[in-house]
Amino acid sequence: MTTDESRDAKNRQLDGFRAHPEHSALTTDQGVRIDDTDNALRAGTRGPTLLEDFHNREKITHFDHERIPERVVHARGAGAYGYFEAYESLAEYTCADFLGEAGRRTPVFVRFSTVQGPRGSADTVRDVRGFATKFYTREGNYDLVGNNFPVFFVQDAVKFPDFVHAVKMEPDSEMPTGASAHDTFWDFCSLQPESTHMLMWLMSDRAIPRSYRMMQGFGVHTFRFVTDDGRGTLVKFHWRPKLGVHSLVWDEAQIAAGRDPDFNRRDLWEAIESGDHPEWELGVQLVPEGDEHAFGFDLLDATKIIPEEQVPVRPIGRMVLDRNPQNFFAETEQVAFHTANVVPGIDFTNDPLLQGRNFSYLDTQLIRLGGPNFSQIPINRPLAEVHHNHRDGYGQQVIHPGTNYFPNSLGGGCPAHAGAGGGAGVFRHYQERIDGEKIRVRSASFDDHYSQAALFWNSMADWERRHIVEAFRFELGKVESAAVQQRMVDNLGNVDPELAAQVADGLGMTAPTQSRRGSEEVSPALSQENLRAPGICTRKVAVLVAEGTDAAQTDAMRERLADEGAVVEVLAEKGGIVGGADGTAIEVDRALRTAASVLYDAVAVPGGAEAVETLEADPAAVRFVAEAYRHGKPLAMLGEASRLMHAAGLPVTVVDDPAPSQGLCVGAGEVADRVTREFVSAIEQHRFPVRPG
Ligand code: HDD
Numbered sequence: 001m002t003t004d005e006s007r008d009a010k011n012r013q014l015d016g017f018r019a020h021p022e023h024s025a026l027t028t029d030q031g032v033r034i035d036d037t038d039n040a041l042r043a044g045t046r047g048p049t050l051l052e053d054f055h056n057r058e059k060i061t062h063f064d065h066e067r068i069p070e071r072v073v074h075a076r077g078a079g080a081y082g083y084f085e086a087y088e089s090l091a092e093y094t095c096a097d098f099l100g101e102a103g104r105r106t107p108v109f110v111r112f113s114t115v116q117g118p119r120g121s122a123d124t125v126r127d128v129r130g131f132a133t134k135f136y137t138r139e140g141n142y143d144l145v146g147n148n149f150p151v152f153f154v155q156d157a158v159k160f161p162d163f164v165h166a167v168k169m170e171p172d173s174e175m176p177t178g179a180s181a182h183d184t185f186w187d188f189c190s191l192q193p194e195s196t197h198m199l200m201w202l203m204s205d206r207a208i209p210r211s212y213r214m215m216q217g218f219g220v221h222t223f224r225f226v227t228d229d230g231r232g233t234l235v236k237f238h239w240r241p242k243l244g245v246h247s248l249v250w251d252e253a254q255i256a257a258g259r260d261p262d263f264n265r266r267d268l269w270e271a272i273e274s275g276d277h278p279e280w281e282l283g284v285q286l287v288p289e290g291d292e293h294a295f296g297f298d299l300l301d302a303t304k305i306i307p308e309e310q311v312p313v314r315p316i317g318r319m320v321l322d323r324n325p326q327n328f329f330a331e332t333e334q335v336a337f338h339t340a341n342v343v344p345g346i347d348f349t350n351d352p353l354l355q356g357r358n359f360s361y362l363d364t365q366l367i368r369l370g371g372p373n374f375s376q377i378p379i380n381r382p383l384a385e386v387h388h389n390h391r392d393g394y395g396q397q398v399i400h401p402g403t404n405y406f407p408n409s410l411g412g413g414c415p416a417h418a419g420a421g422g423g424a425g426v427f428r429h430y431q432e433r434i435d436g437e438k439i440r441v442r443s444a445s446f447d448d449h450y451s452q453a454a455l456f457w458n459s460m461a462d463w464e465r466r467h468i469v470e471a472f473r474f475e476l477g478k479v480e481s482a483a484v485q486q487r488m489v490d491n492l493g494n495v496d497p498e499l500a501a502q503v504a505d506g507l508g509m510t511a512p513t514q515s516r517r518g519s520e521e522v523s524p525a526l527s528q529e530n531l532r533a534p535g536i537c538t539r540k541v542a543v544l545v546a547e548g549t550d551a552a553q554t555d556a557m558r559e560r561l562a563d564e565g566a567v568v569e570v571l572a573e574k575g576g577i578v579g580g581a582d583g584t585a586i587e588v589d590r591a592l593r594t595a596a597s598v599l600y601d602a603v604a605v606p607g608g609a610e611a612v613e614t615l616e617a618d619p620a621a622v623r624f625v626a627e628a629y630r631h632g633k634p635l636a637m638l639g640e641a642s643r644l645m646h647a648a649g650l651p652v653t654v655v656d657d658p659a660p661s662q663g664l665c666v667g668a669g670e671v672a673d674r675v676t677r678e679f680v681s682a683i684e685q686h687r688f689p690v691r692p693g
Contacts, residue, residue, distance in 0.1 A: 082323065083107055083320055085319075129215060146239070150201075166185050196491060212268050245532075248598075477506070540567045554606045598631070622644065632691060637666045638668065
């Protein structure tokens with residue numbers, strides 16, 4: 001049992017709302033005890049059900065009303081609690097209290113999500129991932145409602161409904177679920193060149209993260225830090241995962257969508273349950289107000305990044321997620337994020353996408369959560385005290401005595417204006433001088449749609465580029481309209497001629513004649529090659545065994561991997577126990593047929609002649625190894641196990657003194673130790689996208 005003092009303030013606040021069904025008897029909503037919920041009240045044992053049965057009516061009525069509208073976007077998600085801890089005082093830039101002192105901890109709730117698919121869609125679809133954080137600060141709730149990409153599809157919020165209509169399932173058939181690979185999406189994008197930069201991210205492996213714990217997060221917009229004395233600094237927010245940035249490959253993602261539609265949410269849940277608390281570092285790019293126009297692009301344009309090489313990311317704190325919700329609906333479904341939930345010291349800029357969001361999030365909660373009192377729902381309640389003259393409405397929970405208007409004298413003038421004496425902790429809007437015509441025109445500084453799309457392309461490793469080309473070919477290959485395909489390919493001709501030519505070739509189309517490179521610039525910080533992290537903590541490794549497996553090798557492998565923090569699962573044809581070659585029992589974690597290689601990061605097969613023979617004859621085992629190879633995963637084949645590579649038709653020769661080649665760690669006898677060592681470092685590299693065969 002966790003002690004009360006060790007639990008954060010939000011957790012303790014929620015205690016007041018938690019049900020305690022232990023040792024309880026069944027009651028109605030009114031607290032009346034009920035002795036039978038299995039049989040409706042009826043006239044005679046075979047007679048009609050009676051309207052008088054208030055318990056039956058109440059139970060069914062409540063059930064009938066259990067569902068609320070799902071989020072119009074980001075409907076599928078997973079949430080967790082944790083804390084944010086500041087590294088240092090940022091008082092020089094912002095008066096935000098939660099950033100005011102080294103070591104200050106603030107409770108948080110984070111919800112990760114996909115965008116396109118409905119609540120029941122698969123996790124591993126190609127999509128943007130939402131990364132929304134609610135900080136329960138002492139000065140009120142601050143929501144950083146970001147994504148795992150640093151840019152967006154459109155520059156102005158007025159286009160958001162069009163974009164969402166286009167990317168969502170087609171309006172007649174409601175297909176496809178959880179996929180952008182369809183005509184309306186590409187029709188829209190091909191007509192909106194401002195989406196090109198975002199499309200590069202969407203077609204990259206960033207759109208199929210291995211884990212929520214292994215993806216970056218971005219606030220996207222340029223925000224503003226504001227000091228107590230009203231000085232502003234422009235700021236972009238970055239979350240960087242401690243485990244490094246890792247992705248799936250497309251074939252794997254598609255198989256995983258069937259093998260485990262809950263792949264990402266299960267991964268998050270299990271990591272937290274097992275005490276491997278996911279962690280991110282929060283970083284900021286700070287730009288002095290005076291430098292707002294010092295870039296070749298507009299800081300108010302959400303289709304642009306500030307390359308990290310130009311303005312380095314300064315780490316300012318870390319976030320740890322250490323607690324799973326107790327009730328998905330109450331916590332993860334009812335949490336309501338809002339970009340306009342800011343605290344003193346954090347303010348907006350005039351980014352037109354952000355300005356529209358500041359309207360949309362409050363508005364959407366009114367329909368989704370059924371009225372204006374959703375901030376009284378436990379998950380949404382701030383820790384800071386709430387006093388105002390908002391009254392009544394659906395679901396009002398508070399009994400407000402006294403006056404309900406301002407100014408008043410009968411209520412002692414309360415709630416009074418805060419900070420009348422100039423006190424800290426009061427929100428004051430940044431004073432910005434605005435001067436302009438009332439006009440429906442976007443600034444010309446928003447016009448360049450290709451330089452940063454090309455910057456992204458230029459910064460990719462060869463294998464990342466290959467994956468981008470394959471993704472474009474897949475997505476556009478699903479488009480039925482040749483005109484849309486051609487328009488999109490022509491558009492890519494403004495990013496890079498090679499990219500456009502390769503995509504065109506894959507579609508059986510002609511490359512655009514007017515191609516040019518959108519930019520010669522490179523930003524190494526964009527490539528996943530440069531975003532790895534040391535260690536193999538929480539990577540999942542499957543160890544395949546059968547009767548006669550070398551138990552000593554199995555134990556040594558398991559121990560070594562576990563020491564390194566990996567999660568090891570032993571798989572065999574059936575659950576239970578298998579006998580090792582020396583008669584030792586090997587405990588099996590999971591039956592092979594209930595698992596799949598796509599659910600693991602690496603595969604090891606210990607030696608043992610009899611066992612390997614069994615595995616060679618088992619199509620599930622052979623497929624397991626072949627698939628892991630195809631997906632570029634590290635493989636360790638000890639002793640006779642290398643024969644399984646042959647059975648899987650893989651181009652690997654047995655070597656006694658193995659040089660680790662492309663994550664294939666093969667060897668026998670006294671080199672087994674070395675094979676394991678090399679296996680660990682191969683897992684650390686995550687993936688070997690260029691493999692023979
Ligand atoms: Fe949004 C949800 C992120 C542009 C309107 N958005 C939503 C969520 C995330 C984002 C993470 C899910 C929050 C949760 O877990 O509950 N949205 C973004 C980012 C954007 C963005 C990073 C661009 C930089 N969004 C955007 C625009 C609009 C919206 C331009 C409207 C004009 N977004 C919404 C919404 C949602 C939402 C309709 C649906 C459910 C919700 O808000 O609570 O209001």
